[in-house]
Amino acid sequence: MPLYTFLTEKSRGEAPKNRLNFAEKHGAKTGKSAKKSWQKVPNGRKTKEQSGFGKYSCRKLLHFPGRCTIMTITFINKKQRIIQKNYKRKTAMNEWDYVYEVYKERSFSAAAKNLFVSQPALSTAVKKLEESLGITIFDRSGSPLSLTEAGKVYIAALEEIRAIDRRMREQLADLSALQSGHIVVGGENFVTSFVLPPIIKKFFSRYGGIEVELVENNSPDLRKLLLTENLDLLIAHDFDTRFYTALPLFEESLFLAVPEGLAVNRQLGSFALSKEQISKRRHRSPDCPAVDLKEFREENFLILKQGNDMHRRANVLCEDAGFAPKVLLSPNQLITSYNMACSGMGIAFVTDALISAASGEGCVFYRLDGMHTTRTMSIGFKRNRYLSSACSAFIETAQKTFG
Numbered sequence: 001m002p003l004y005t006f007l008t009e010k011s012r013g014e015a016p017k018n019r020l021n022f023a024e025k026h027g028a029k030t031g032k033s034a035k036k037s038w039q040k041v042p043n044g045r046k047t048k049e050q051s052g053f054g055k056y057s058c059r060k061l062l063h064f065p066g067r068c069t070i071m072t073i074t075f076i077n078k079k080q081r082i083i084q085k086n087y088k089r090k091t092a093m094n095e096w097d098y099v100y101e102v103y104k105e106r107s108f109s110a111a112a113k114n115l116f117v118s119q120p121a122l123s124t125a126v127k128k129l130e131e132s133l134g135i136t137i138f139d140r141s142g143s144p145l146s147l148t149e150a151g152k153v154y155i156a157a158l159e160e161i162r163a164i165d166r167r168m169r170e171q172l173a174d175l176s177a178l179q180s181g182h183i184v185v186g187g188e189n190f191v192t193s194f195v196l197p198p199i200i201k202k203f204f205s206r207y208g209g210i211e212v213e214l215v216e217n218n219s220p221d222l223r224k225l226l227l228t229e230n231l232d233l234l235i236a237h238d239f240d241t242r243f244y245t246a247l248p249l250f251e252e253s254l255f256l257a258v259p260e261g262l263a264v265n266r267q268l269g270s271f272a273l274s275k276e277q278i279s280k281r282r283h284r285s286p287d288c289p290a291v292d293l294k295e296f297r298e299e300n301f302l303i304l305k306q307g308n309d310m311h312r313r314a315n316v317l318c319e320d321a322g323f324a325p326k327v328l329l330s331p332n333q334l335i336t337s338y339n340m341a342c343s344g345m346g347i348a349f350v351t352d353a354l355i356s357a358a359s360g361e362g363c364v365f366y367r368l369d370g371m372h373t374t375r376t377m378s379i380g381f382k383r384n385r386y387l388s389s390a391c392s393a394f395i396e397t398a399q400k401t402f403g
Contacts, residue, residue, distance in 0.1 A: 108123050137155075178389055190334050202397050218305070219236055255283075255349075256296065259345070
């Protein structure tokens, strides 16, 4: 029975709808009752009777806004339905799980919700551990929680133990000849929404017994998770080869997404491209002109936050054009900046892959020229780590999907 788990660490208000759309793209079928139950979920839990999923529904439908939201899509026989259920580990929770969840969330209350235990029970368990070790792991004097010096040593050791445990499970799973297993794949919102669906669809059609867990976050945090082996694979750009091994999937070209209502468009009509033209790869033709970026020096820009690859590229391109961009807002995700540009808020740096895949109207696009205007989307993993057969099969599927 194929099992697909979608896990995001920092949910946003619009996330439930996005996840439902993502599930539908992946082949799951939902009726009106399913959509309504997503929209009506309060800050807490719904019972089976309230959820509207009938006999296929689990005991509790979970959604914690602003926290960790877990969605599982299980394919039952020939019928495909979305099923919400509690996320349960294959092994019993122990004190290490408790401490690590508190460390990730920097909050006892948030960690308790994710672990499905009461906050007092969690606090007591962590306190008993601290007393048994004769140390204090968390500095509770401020909010959010922080690690003490002893806590930093404890967490570093715990991450090594968790990595060893994962490697052991991977090697044991390899003995099953890809009949079972579990891999964790990470990506930004654009990747989980548009790049991963066709890969996962092909992967499940061949390796139905392997569980795939997705972690969606911003690029800097995802790279940290990959380095600590909390992720097996990451689809992203510009991997540091000192720490990661990266295998290319496809090339992307950078564009300016400019709100169509801006006056600057009237004098640059010969350079403008439509979404349809980019989807048909008009920009790859030798006679397709590139715009001079300095033509937009007086306009407002939407530049991604520092740490994102597009933040670095956008600033370098503007510097090469002889100006510093007027930054109106700094979103955390590429697709967010694109949607803001479509609504007329400012100019965004986007890619041809995003323009072709995402919906949205209200922009004209301009091709850019220079050494920083192309980049490679790759699938990467930590250097010198054990790569399970399941991970190797997923990488092979990804390469064939975009090959």
